[in-house]
Amino acid sequence: MTDERRDPKPDDRADNSARNMEIAQNTKENLLKSQEYLAERGDSLSEEERRNILAKNQRRMESIRGHMEEAMEELEAASRPPEEP
Numbered sequence: 001m002t003d004e005r006r007d008p009k010p011d012d013r014a015d016n017s018a019r020n021m022e023i024a025q026n027t028k029e030n031l032l033k034s035q036e037y038l039a040e041r042g043d044s045l046s047e048e049e050r051r052n053i054l055a056k057n058q059r060r061m062e063s064i065r066g067h068m069e070e071a072m073e074e075l076e077a078a079s080r081p082p083e084e085p
Contacts, residue, residue: 017072017078
């Protein structure tokens with residue numbers, strides 16, 4: 001057996017902001033589809049189904065907010081000059 005050592009991948013955060021924005025956008029689309037579903041079929045759902053969908057939508061809104069904040073932090077960090085050792 002060979003004992004190969006692998007160096008850890010460098011911390012490349014170049015696309016973190018864009019990735020967070022994409023996740024937020026996808027989550028927003030899911031939220032909107034869910035709201036449309038509730039508007040169209042909400043009367044035929046059980047109370048438990050409605051509560052579950054509303055709870056999931058609340059988590060989606062929190063996720064969107066978190067990813068947007070993270071994207072802004074990444075943009076701010078990218079615009080700062082590098083720290084000196």
